[in-house]
Every structure is written in C-alpha cells, then in structure tokens.
Amino acid sequence: MPLDGIRKIFQETYGQDPDVIGIAPGRVNLIGEHTDYNDGFVFPAAIDRGLQIAACVTKAETKTFSVQMGHGDPFKVGTVQPGFTEGWAKYPAGMGWALSQVADHELPNLKVVIDSNIPIGSGVSSSAALEMAFGVVWNYLGKLALDNRELARLGQVCENKFVGVNSGIMDQMASAMGREGMAMYLDTRTKVIEYFPVPKGLSVVLCDTKKERALTTSAYNERRTQCELAAQYLGVKMLRDADLGKLEAAKSHFPDVIYRRAKHVITENTRCGAFTAALTTGNLELIGILMRESHQSLRYDYEVSCDELDSMAESAWAAPGCIGARMMGGGFGGACIALVKTDKLEAFTEATLQIYKLASGRDGEAMACRIVDGARLLSA
Numbered sequence: 294m295p296l297d298g299i300r301k302i303f304q305e306t307y308g309q310d311p312d313v314i315g316i317a318p319g320r321v322n323l324i325g326e327h328t329d330y331n332d333g334f335v336f337p338a339a340i341d342r343g344l345q346i347a348a349c350v351t352k353a354e355t356k357t358f359s360v361q362m363g364h365g366d367p368f369k370v371g372t373v374q375p376g377f378t379e380g381w382a383k384y385p386a387g388m389g390w391a392l393s394q395v396a397d398h399e400l401p402n403l404k405v406v407i408d409s410n411i412p413i414g415s416g417v418s419s420s421a422a423l424e425m426a427f428g429v430v431w432n433y434l435g436k437l438a439l440d441n442r443e444l445a446r447l448g449q450v451c452e453n454k455f456v457g458v459n460s461g462i463m464d465q466m467a468s469a470m471g472r473e474g475m476a477m478y479l480d481t482r483t484k485v486i487e488y489f490p491v492p493k494g495l496s497v498v499l500c501d502t503k504k505e506r507a508l509t510t511s512a513y514n515e516r517r518t519q520c521e522l523a524a525q526y527l528g529v530k531m532l533r534d535a536d537l538g539k540l541e542a543a544k545s546h547f548p549d550v551i552y553r554r555a556k557h558v559i560t561e562n563t564r565c566g567a568f569t570a571a572l573t574t575g576n577l578e579l580i581g582i583l584m585r586e587s588h589q590s591l592r593y594d595y596e597v598s599c600d601e602l603d604s605m606a607e608s609a610w611a612a613p614g615c616i617g618a619r620m621m622g623g624g625f626g627g628a629c630i631a632l633v634k635t636d637k638l639e640a641f642t643e644a645t646l647q648i649y650k651l652a653s654g655r656d657g658e659a660m661a662c663r664i665v666d667g668a669r670l671l672s673a
Contacts (some may be wrong), residue, residue: 296345296672303406306358311347311406313433314473317426317668319342319417321497321630322585323476325565327595330557331520332482332533334565337463338497339471340662342417344409345671346426350401350434357382360408375455376400384420387455391447392437400435412654412660416506416622417499420456421464424448425668428469433670441469442484443669454477459517471667480567481531489572490516495616496638498631500609500645501658502601513623516554516595523547523555532558533613557594558663563585577616580632583615585610588629591603597624601653605629606646613640633661639646 296314303311318456320338325335370389378386385405387407393400411419423535429445431437439447448465452458463483470477475488491497520532526547527535537559544552564583571579588606590599602620607628609618616635621630633641641660649657 299345299347299406299408303374304648306406307404312349313430314345314347314671315426315429316343316345316671317422318471318665319411319419319422320464321417321499323584324568325561326591328561329463329481330517330559333562335463335479335481336565336568337466337467338476338664341665342411343377344407344411344422344426346405346407346430348403348430350404351404355402357385357405368404373583384423385427385454388424390455391450392431396437412501416627418464421448421468425465425468429565429668429670445469457516469667471665473666474664482534494635496633496635497661497662498633499660500605500629500631502605502628503655503657504601504626506623519551519554520558525550535640537560553594558588564648581617582620588619588645591620602629605649605650605657608645611648612644613637615641646669
C-alpha cells in the first residue's frame, strides 16, 4: 500500500494524522529449518511480502487496528503482562512488554493501523514482522535508540516469554536485518551474519499449499524439548556442538525418535555450510541436492511435513526451471520455497500448480518474491 493509503485509513480510524510510518518484511528461509533454537545455522532472506504500520502517541491505552484482521484487544504498555492479551494483539502487546524490560522510562501508548500483504499461515513469519514493525516504531517514538539486532533479540523475548512459543531468533533477525538482493547466513549463537547474493538469473518462489499451518505451540515446544534431551544424551550444550560421528556412536543409548530429531539438526547445519559454498561458486546442482535433502530430513527425521507439503515439493522438483525446492517454516502446512530459473518462471508456476492440484486436490499458489531490506521507518 502507498503511504497515502495507510495515512488515509489512519485518519479515518482515529481522526488525526500518524506521527510515524514503519515497515517490516516477512521472510523466506532457503535452508536451515528448526536449527535456530539449537544454536545452529540458518539461511533466510527478507521478502517484499510485509506490513506497514502507522502510529501516533496517545495518553490513553494502546489501540490497534489491522486492515486484514480488524481491531485488536487494547492494552496499556506499562502494565500489560503475559497471559492478559488474546488474539493477534498479543504480538504488539508482547513487544511493548519486552521493550519495557530494557527501557529506563515508560514507553508511550500508541494508536496504530496495520496493513499487510503477508500470506497468513504460509510460514513466512507474519508474527515476527509484526513484532519488528512495532519495534522500530516504539524505538523511535519511545526514544530508545536501540539497533535492529537488539530489536530482533527482544522480538524473540516477546515470542518466548509473552506469546509462549519457544522459537529461535531466525524470524526476527531476518525481518530486522534483511538486505536487498541478499540471503543471510546467520549463526544463531554468535548472531554473526554473512550476506550472500542469490545467483543472477534465479527467482525465489513461495509455493503455498493453501493448507494453513497446523504446527501447534505444544508440537513446536515438543520438538525443542526433544532436541534438548538429545543434547543431554550426547553431553553437549546444544545440538550445534554435536557431529554425526558422535551421534552414530551414541545411537543405541537413546530412543529412536530422539536420534532422528538430532540427526536432522546436525545434518541440516552441515547443509547450511555447504549451501554457502554452493551460492559462492554458483553450483546450482548442489543447491538443488541440498534443498531436496533438507526436505526429506524434515519429512522423515523431524516429522514436521505433511502430504500437501510433500506434494508441493515433489511438484516443484518435476517442473521446468526448478533448481531446488523444499518445505519451509514450522511445518504441517504452509508453503515450500523454490529457487527457479527466472526465464522459466511462468512455465514453472503453471506446471507446479497443475501437478500439485492433481496430487492433492487443492489449488495452490506460487508467488515470486523480491528480496528486500529489513524493518525500518518510512516516514517520521
């Protein structure tokens, strides 16, 4: 939406002009799934599916209105606590709560309008974008002088301590630290980022199964607990510190399901390292191999895929111009990510969706995405 558009909606909603307008992107993840909460490696990129937020300071409670989802529960940023906000408003409430933990003065309450073109339930992290959008706006209006890395960290605090999902930091870092045209190789332990350009002639395509994600908070947290248990069995701080040799040597000492969870994380970290070399050298064949291996590992070892995700990945693999494809995100629905030769984009889209329809009985959607900069202010 153009800035005049969200400004007009803000005026219609609150009868005044906003003080500031910010933006935060959603993200895709080329490879490195379910590794971030194991101190591992990930390879996300911020995309041009994001949200705008217009806001002004108010002396009353914080009020939020989403063009797509309507009014959120109001809250007072200085007193809101985990468990007291329901629905989508728990994300801005949680971000205000997290920011308040590091502020040396009380944050202002806000009147807010949000407009988003992020596909909901597709695994491109609308929640992290919402957190980062509120982060940059509150950072400015609250005179906090925090950098985007710190906003990302506080977004994870919001997710873990307020929302109640024990996620890693990848989504927030991708939304906060994205760079136009670049994928981010992120070490989630050290927070060091290396940027790698996506090879020329390739497009990033989001292949939505149109099955809304069904990975519940309890299932997500269960996977994390299993990984922590595996690390204990292996005598390491986190699975990032283990290797396949150590895992195989200890295989007989713990349950098969724990072994398979650990195997995915360890091998996925290795694939992330290999992916950097493949991007650097432009080895498209290796990129495809690594993405397919990632999907199969998520399918069989981590068990977070589903029939629709498998069908979409297999449809993409069979389509013209596909370099590589795999499921992406938490799992059990959502979307696959594909790297596709740009000159074959139309043929790829048509073939993938046709094959997917025959296999699943569902109408999917394929969206070519542009890689963009991270969360920032658009006007102030």
